[in-house]
Amino acid sequence: MTDQDQGPAAQSIPALLALNVERYGNRPAYREKEFGIWQVWTWAEAATEIRAMAMGFLSLGVERGDHIAIIGRNRPAHYWAMVAAQMCGAVPVPLYQDAVAEEMAYVLDHCGARFVVCGDQEQVDKVVEVEDRIHHIQHVMYTDKRGMRKYDHSRMNHLADIVAEGKAGHFRYEGELDKRIAELTTDSTCVMLYTSGTTGKPKGVVLSNRNIIETARASVAFDHLGCDEDVLAYLPMAWVGDFIFSIGQAMVAGFCVNCPESPATMMTDLREIGPTYFFAPPRIFETMLTNVMIRMEDAGDLKHGMFKHFMEFAKTTGETYGMPRYRVKRSKPTLRRRWRWAWRYAMGIGFSVETMVENAVRLAIVRLRHPMEHRKHFHARGPLLNLYPQPLRDYFDYRTGEVTIFSPLKNTLGLSRVRVAYTAGEAIGPEIFEFYRSMGINLKQLYGQTEASVFITQQPDGQVRADTVGVPSPGVEVKIGENGEVFYRSPGTFVEYFKNPESTASTKDAEGWVATGDAGFFEPGTGHLRIIDRAKDVGKMADGRLFAPKYVENKLKFYPSILEAVVFGGGRDRCTAFINIDLTAVGNWAERNNIAYASYQELAGHPQVYQMIREHIDAVNRSVAQDPMLSGCQIHRFLILHKELDADDGEMTRTRKVRRNVIAEKYADLIAALYDGRSSIYTETEVTYEDGRKGAIKATLRIEDAIVAPEARIHKEAAE
Amino acid sequence: MKDTGAGITTAEGGSVGPVLMELRNITLRFGGVVAIKDISFDIREGEIRAIIGPNGAGKSSMLNVISGFYVPTEGEVWFRGEKRGPMKPYQVARLGIARTFQNIALFDGMSVLDNIMTGRLTLMHSGLLSQAMWWGKAAAEEDEHREKVEKIIDFLEIQNIRKTPVGRLPYGLKKRVELARALAAEPKILLLDEPMAGMNVEEKEDMCRFILDVNDEFGTTTVLIEHDMGVVMDLSDRVVVMDYGRKIGDGPPDEVRNNQDVIDAYLGVAHA
Numbered sequence: 001m002t003d004q005d006q007g008p009a010a011q012s013i014p015a016l017l018a019l020n021v022e023r024y025g026n027r028p029a030y031r032e033k034e035f036g037i038w039q040v041w042t043w044a045e046a047a048t049e050i051r052a053m054a055m056g057f058l059s060l061g062v063e064r065g066d067h068i069a070i071i072g073r074n075r076p077a078h079y080w081a082m083v084a085a086q087m088c089g090a091v092p093v094p095l096y097q098d099a100v101a102e103e104m105a106y107v108l109d110h111c112g113a114r115f116v117v118c119g120d121q122e123q124v125d126k127v128v129e130v131e132d133r134i135h136h137i138q139h140v141m142y143t144d145k146r147g148m149r150k151y152d153h154s155r156m157n158h159l160a161d162i163v164a165e166g167k168a169g170h171f172r173y174e175g176e177l178d179k180r181i182a183e184l185t186t187d188s189t190c191v192m193l194y195t196s197g198t199t200g201k202p203k204g205v206v207l208s209n210r211n212i213i214e215t216a217r218a219s220v221a222f223d224h225l226g227c228d229e230d231v232l233a234y235l236p237m238a239w240v241g242d243f244i245f246s247i248g249q250a251m252v253a254g255f256c257v258n259c260p261e262s263p264a265t266m267m268t269d270l271r272e273i274g275p276t277y278f279f280a281p282p283r284i285f286e287t288m289l290t291n292v293m294i295r296m297e298d299a300g301d302l303k304h305g306m307f308k309h310f311m312e313f314a315k316t317t318g319e320t321y322g323m324p325r326y327r328v329k330r331s332k333p334t335l336r337r338r339w340r341w342a343w344r345y346a347m348g349i350g351f352s353v354e355t356m357v358e359n360a361v362r363l364a365i366v367r368l369r370h371p372m373e374h375r376k377h378f379h380a381r382g383p384l385l386n387l388y389p390q391p392l393r394d395y396f397d398y399r400t401g402e403v404t405i406f407s408p409l410k411n412t413l414g415l416s417r418v419r420v421a422y423t424a425g426e427a428i429g430p431e432i433f434e435f436y437r438s439m440g441i442n443l444k445q446l447y448g449q450t451e452a453s454v455f456i457t458q459q460p461d462g463q464v465r466a467d468t469v470g471v472p473s474p475g476v477e478v479k480i481g482e483n484g485e486v487f488y489r490s491p492g493t494f495v496e497y498f499k500n501p502e503s504t505a506s507t508k509d510a511e512g513w514v515a516t517g518d519a520g521f522f523e524p525g526t527g528h529l530r531i532i533d534r535a536k537d538v539g540k541m542a543d544g545r546l547f548a549p550k551y552v553e554n555k556l557k558f559y560p561s562i563l564e565a566v567v568f569g570g571g572r573d574r575c576t577a578f579i580n581i582d583l584t585a586v587g588n589w590a591e592r593n594n595i596a597y598a599s600y601q602e603l604a605g606h607p608q609v610y611q612m613i614r615e616h617i618d619a620v621n622r623s624v625a626q627d628p629m630l631s632g633c634q635i636h637r638f639l640i641l642h643k644e645l646d647a648d649d650g651e652m653t654r655t656r657k658v659r660r661n662v663i664a665e666k667y668a669d670l671i672a673a674l675y676d677g678r679s680s681i682y683t684e685t686e687v688t689y690e691d692g693r694k695g696a697i698k699a700t701l702r703i704e705d706a707i708v709a710p711e712a713r714i715h716k717e718a719a720e
Numbered sequence: 721m722k723d724t725g726a727g728i729t730t731a732e733g734g735s736v737g738p739v740l741m742e743l744r745n746i747t748l749r750f751g752g753v754v755a756i757k758d759i760s761f762d763i764r765e766g767e768i769r770a771i772i773g774p775n776g777a778g779k780s781s782m783l784n785v786i787s788g789f790y791v792p793t794e795g796e797v798w799f800r801g802e803k804r805g806p807m808k809p810y811q812v813a814r815l816g817i818a819r820t821f822q823n824i825a826l827f828d829g830m831s832v833l834d835n836i837m838t839g840r841l842t843l844m845h846s847g848l849l850s851q852a853m854w855w856g857k858a859a860a861e862e863d864e865h866r867e868k869v870e871k872i873i874d875f876l877e878i879q880n881i882r883k884t885p886v887g888r889l890p891y892g893l894k895k896r897v898e899l900a901r902a903l904a905a906e907p908k909i910l911l912l913d914e915p916m917a918g919m920n921v922e923e924k925e926d927m928c929r930f931i932l933d934v935n936d937e938f939g940t941t942t943v944l945i946e947h948d949m950g951v952v953m954d955l956s957d958r959v960v961v962m963d964y965g966r967k968i969g970d971g972p973p974d975e976v977r978n979n980q981d982v983i984d985a986y987l988g989v990a991h992a
Contacts, residue, residue, distance in 0.1 A: 033879075034874070035867065035870035035871060035873075035874055036866075036870045036873070036879070036882065037870075146875065146933055146937060147929070147932075147933045147936065147937075149936050149937070150936065261879045261880075262877065262879050262880060264877075264879070264880035265879050265880040268880065690922070691925070
């Protein structure tokens with residue numbers, strides 16, 4: 001039902017909007033929770049609002065080719081502002097809302113925005129702060145008017161007032177607006193997104209309507225998305241992923257975009273909406289899992305036992321019995337199907353009753369034998385009578401788990417309706433991946449880039465694994481360069497970097513191949529792509545062995561107690577690491593183990609925490625040693641940092657990727673200490689608070705040795 | 721400049737209206753202890769009036785006099801042009817005076833939403849029976865009040881704890897919930913007893929912002945007691961300084977800051 005639903009080739013986002021009004025006029029297009037209630041806008045209503053906003057923009061004098069910066073959290077009004085800007089022939093430029101004024105100044109200056117749409121007072125303040133340096137800003141609009149009364153309103157307006165102005169003047173602006181919409185072609189610019197700037201200044205990636213629409217079409221068809229999907233828009237609007245999901249795919253497939261009430265209520269809203277199509281970076285899935293595990297630790301014995309039993313069981317059976325068979329026909333269930341369901345449920349209930357009764361009997365017998373420690377001797381098993389063949393038994397067992405554990409858990413997490421979930425941005429831990437998949441959540445990985453309009457490779461249903469990023473997306477060609485770097489060419493390939501032809505030329509060659517900067521290889525046999533690391537981060541150690549820090553860091557980060565890890569060793573004879581502990585997980589662990597601490601710093605320096613982290617590192621070393629290519633990356637010495645790595649201090653990008661060079665420079669003293677054999681070091685670190693003020697943290701950090709697994713080296717010597 | 725008639729403008733550009741409450745020669749004694757000694761000052765509509773002073777200066781007693789909880793031994797309280805006599809607590813609430821407490825006084829077992837709803841008690845008109853039966857007026861009324869409460873929740877950015885029992889909240893948030901409950905009563909005068917005590921810098925800044933926004937958005941007259949001088953100087957339009965039950969200073973923050981008596985009271989002075 002999806003393919004024919006995509007309609008004729010619309011050339012631009014505004015054209016798609018008009019098409020959606022025709023196709024799905026009365027279906028919900030946007031929802032936002034306001035004052036505790038979900039407010040709904042249908043496609044028809046949204047289109048009216050967007051047109052009015054566009055006319056309001058015209059009344060302010062928005063010209064073709066203008067840039068309109070949009071800074072704020074995910075709200076329908078901000079998405080509308082982007083589409084309204086496109087209608088006027090202008091280019092929307094969404095910005096990261098947690099950027100400090102300095103970073104914002106660069107982007108605003110670079111794109112030459114004449115108009116800025118701000119979410120709230122905080123964002124307006126930042127714009128006002130940089131306004132004396134950037135003279136081209138003509139008008140500022142804001143969506144939330146609290147605290148805005150005392151501002152100078154000669155060049156500032158509430159966005160709703162602009163919309164009202166557009167409505168009032170619709171006779172004057174309608175003709176001009178229709179003319180401008182008609183001028184839009186597949187080649188006109190759809191959006192400009194700034195890269196997070198892992199290295200150097202952010203670059204403005206220009207994406208055309210063709211890029212966005214064709215990519216969205218291909219991916220919608222790939223995952224059979226329809227107009228009845230619900231997505232939760234909570235990721236930064238400045239990120240290409242959010243643009244593709246909440247505007248590109250939403251417009252193409254005609255599904256509903258739900259905006260949370262505030263960033264803090266995201267988990268509650270997720271639960272209330274129950275998205276069917278969900279996207280999250282690994283970090284979100286990690287946090288969810290950590291929370292589940294922490295709460296399970298506090299649960300009663302019965303619940304804990306059942307959780308453990310069924311999660312263990314689902315690891316092997318989840319892929320077979322758990323995956324949602326989505327895209328069921330939307331026709332009413334026939335009598336036969338109803339019978340089948342009834343039969344299955346009856347059999348399932350019979351099976352679980354049988355199991356439970358037998359286990360109760362078993363427990364009673366064990367209790368008689370071992371009155372004091374029956375828990376130790378009791379093991380729950382399947383039914384003795386064994387009336388069912390093994391696959392049917394597994395099926396029933398899984399269904400029992402679904403009824404008792406998986407469904408309630410998915411419901412609590414807000415993932416019960418998920419048909420397709422994606423994770424990308426970084427590698428996800430195999431345990432985390434397995435956890436969600438075994439519960440019956442169709443979590444898949446994709447590999448993408450801003451420059452590719454997200455999709456480069458993705459995993460088709462039924463071929464999902466934790467260690468690959470899938471096969472090339474439809475319409476995308478991928479090749480591996482000589483140095484192992486991944487190149488791609490696709491309809492989604494960006495037009496250019498704004499005002500930066502040199503970078504454009506160095507990234508995209510004449511034939512349209514784009515270098516990703518990541519090193520990877522195609523797995524023989526399956527054709528799946530595996531990413532090792534950033535191509536420039538993959539280095540050589542002093543003795544010529546391969547050094548892939550990200551590979552090791554990811555393995556470390558899969559432990560819930562490790563939030564971040566930074567591995568050093570390029571050009572040196574051995575590897576060392578900085579570790580950041582996860583305060584939630586380690587704090588809970590400390591609570592359960594009666595470890596008192598007063599601060600993050602104290603907890604990080606606690607001997608027992610060191611002990612735990614060292615065990616993790618030893619385990620990682622053993623696993624790294626398995627891989628003969630990368631066995632040089634074992635960690636010899638490590639320390640636990642006294643502060644969390646933070647984007648405000650420039651140590652991470654806004655998308656929370658580690659800035660290796662900055663860290664190497666800032667903590668040069670610590671790195672030196674890691675290599676000169678000292679057992680502790682005193683250090684002072686400058687930190688930036690959220691309001692921009694600076695302070696210093698002083699600490700004495702201990703440095704410990706980890707156990708290096710010997711196998712691989714012996715193996716290698718033997719091989720030579 | 722601020723003492724001339726109605727509708728004057730403060731330095732920050734906020735408008736301050738006519739006198740809302742006037743305290744004339746207030747003295748408060750508890751047996752032999754004189755808590756407040758002959759103090760007079762006024763509170764104007766729409767201003768943020770701070771009362772500061774060292775420990776034991778009589779600030780909280782003063783706030784209790786304003787709220788009508790204590791009846792002054794001598795002196796008069798004039799509120800909106802009328803002299804005020806002894807009152808029952810519900811009368812105070814109906815007059816439009818709401819307050820927060822130095823040590824939080826919320827219902828721990830109830831959710832944030834319910835706690836804030838209690839603030840609207842005096843504004844509800846349906847009878848006990850109707851409310852118990854959930855019939856007719858009561859149901860419609862609740863919707864209306866819930867809407868107001870949701871606006872306040874949105875305003876104070878506590879949407880994420882709407883349904884959390886107050887007992888589970890950290891201190892800073894409890895303070896914010898208390899402010900929300902006081903605001904829900906749509907008060908003429910909002911009394912804040914040390915709204916920022918025990919908070920960290922970030923929470924203090926948030927609270928400051930909320931107090932300013934409340935004053936700005938709802939035009940609520942605010943009287944606050946606070947120890948943090950930085951906060952007081954930033955927030956308030958006018959400051960009363962007390963020491964040992966006496967008033968030793970009154971005026972805009974800058975004026976008070978340079979007052980020698982105030983400096984002595986805070987820094988201590990050698991009593992010869």
